[in-house]
Amino acid sequence: MPNLPPAVAGRIRLAVLDLNGTTVVDGGAAERAVAEALGLFGVAGERLEAALAVSRRSAGLDRAQVFDRLFPHDTESAKAASRAFAVAYDRMIAAGCLSPVPGAEETVHLLRDHGVRVCLATGFGRHTQNSVLEALGWMGLADLSLCSEDAGRGRPYPDMVLTAVLALDVDDVREVLVAGDTTADIASALRAGAGAAVGVLTGAQTAGELRAAGASAVVGSVADLPGLLWGREATAAG
Numbered sequence: 001m002p003n004l005p006p007a008v009a010g011r012i013r014l015a016v017l018d019l020n021g022t023t024v025v026d027g028g029a030a031e032r033a034v035a036e037a038l039g040l041f042g043v044a045g046e047r048l049e050a051a052l053a054v055s056r057r058s059a060g061l062d063r064a065q066v067f068d069r070l071f072p073h074d075t076e077s078a079k080a081a082s083r084a085f086a087v088a089y090d091r092m093i094a095a096g097c098l099s100p101v102p103g104a105e106e107t108v109h110l111l112r113d114h115g116v117r118v119c120l121a122t123g124f125g126r127h128t129q130n131s132v133l134e135a136l137g138w139m140g141l142a143d144l145s146l147c148s149e150d151a152g153r154g155r156p157y158p159d160m161v162l163t164a165v166l167a168l169d170v171d172d173v174r175e176v177l178v179a180g181d182t183t184a185d186i187a188s189a190l191r192a193g194a195g196a197a198v199g200v201l202t203g204a205q206t207a208g209e210l211r212a213a214g215a216s217a218v219v220g221s222v223a224d225l226p227g228l229l230w231g232r233e234a235t236a237a238g
Contacts, residue, residue, distance in 0.1 A: 004217060008195050009229045014170045015111050016161050016194075017142075018060070018180035019122035019132060021203020023104040023222055029097035030089060031055065037084035038070070041077060059204035060182030062123045062154025086128050093131045100136055101202050103223025108141055110226045116177075118142040119164040123154050123184075143168060155184040158192035165192075177229075179222055181205060183213035190214050198228065 017023050020030060034055050035048060043051055051070050058066045064082045071078035108118050120142045122129050129147045133139050144167055148154030151163040165173055177196040178189035181203025189197035199210030199218040207218045219228055 004196055004228055008216070011172075011175050012116055012177045012195060012229060013175040014117045014119065014164060014168055014177070015225065016119045016121050016164050016176060016178045016189075017108070017222060018182070018185050018203075019120055019124070019129065021059070021181035022179060022185075022200050023101055023108075023120065024098055024132060024136065025101060025202065026092070026097045027099075029092040033085050033089035033092060034066070036088040037067075037081045040084050041071075041081060043070075056204070058184075060123060060155050060180060060184030062148040063125065063128075064148070065123075065154060082125075086125055089124075089128055090131050093128075093135050096135075098132060098135050100138075101222055103221060105138070105141065107223050107225055112143070114226075114230065116229075117144070117168045117170070119144040119146055119168065121146045121160045121164070123148055125149060155182075156187035156191065158188055161188055161192035161194055177225070179225060181210075183209055186210060186213040186215050198225065200224075 020026060031052060035052060038048055038051055054069055055066055058069060063085060067078040067082040071081060111118050124147060126147050126149055129145060133145060144164055146160050146163055151159035153159045161176060161178055165176060170176060173193045174195040176194040177198060178185060178194045179198040179200055181200050182205050186197045186199060196216045197214060199215040200222050201207060201220050210218050217228060
């Protein structure tokens with residue numbers, strides 16, 4: 001696994017880590033919740049398959065944006081579908097659909113032990129994000145958690161990254177590493193001017209797609225981040 005250039009790795013003081021697909025996996029529950037929400041609006045059959053394809057292509061975006069795309073001329077239905085998604089997904093979380101990516105929690109601890117602050121960021125709404133963190137026992141795991149509504153705009157805009165920089169008193173956005181499983185994560189990092197935009201392969205998109213989006217590096221998992229920054233010794237120490 002290649003390391004980041006020492007000049008980049010040595011200055012990282014904040015890691016902004018995506019939630020679903022990067023530090024957490026849900027066994028496809030989010031897509032099932034989208035399908036359930038759309039079903040309430042009579043979307044079925046080929047229309048449902050086409051809508052789910054749009055949802056997959058929108059991986060990493062603010063969930064409300066996804067429903068705006070699915071109901072482009074009906075704002076009220078888009079909002080109602082987004083609320084229905086949150087209710088359905090909350091129920092699936094309560095039923096135990098979530099699990100941490102192996103090594104994710106240990107990686108957060110290791111980053112913080114090395115003086116790197118950690119922000120967990122998501123395109124889900126605040127209630128859903130809190131449900132995820134509570135289900136995993138991750139409240140307080142990171143220095144900060146952010147969702148799109150906290151920042152103003154979701155990915156691919158830079159707002160969540162820049163909000164984390166301000167909230168955690170980081171001096172220079174080049175001191176930020178962003179890690180995520182989607183091209184939207186990479187775009188958000190690049191637009192913010194982050195020092196490193198790292199793609200991971202535990203979620204929505206392929207290494208080729210992440211590299212084409214401009215990823216600084218692509219790794220198998222978030223658990224590879226300490227090694228990417230500090231070499232195998234850091235991983236072994238964790």
